[in-house]
Amino acid sequence: GAGVSQSPSNKVTEKGKDVELRCDPISGHTALYWYRQSLGQGLEFLIYFQGNSAPDKSGLPSDRFSAERTGGSVSTLTIQRTQQEDSAVYLCASSPELAGVSLSDTQYFGPGTRLTVL
């Protein structure tokens, strides 16, 4: 079946603009994660969804970052007033796991969105 898809694959924006990044998880996966991969910080957790709820937002770096998930499926990560330090690859992952259990379940990653802020 189809894997996790993300769009756009590349996004170039000007400092101060808002951007939206989209993630389509594997059908039926209840858990969805956003991670950020940057040169200086490696792979960092941003936010975790279980269904449409986000029980863990602890990785969002500032209030300029927000995310939502609708219908237990598609998720959008929004970055407002982008800064140059937001430049990174944003990775989405989904998993069939339930909250607090199934820790051995695999997270399946999408190809990522490369964001460049000029």
Next chain:
Amino acid sequence: AQSVTQPDIHITVSEGASLELRCNYSYGATPYLFWYVQSPGQGLQLLLKYFSGDTLVQGIKGFEAEFKRSQSSFNLRKPSVHWSDAAEYFCAVRYGGATNKLIFGTGTLLAVQP
């Protein structure tokens, strides 16, 4: 704080040689351990995982890893490296709780010489 250490940033091996990539994790009651591989421009692909039972786990592409609780290590091995194994390798751990997030190491970039 929970953390994962991959002490080797960059490793170069000859094709056909054996490989061992090191990973150490901070103490946790029941660590769930993963190795992912990332080829250039690609997302992360799971190689193998450990959560219980036999401490030597087999994965895809001929990789294996051994969990050693006494050393807090989960090293990745391959007996004979192929040129197509050139990629970046990430070790990750999760401990559960309110979130099942993965905590990643900084990665090891593997180059394969002909």
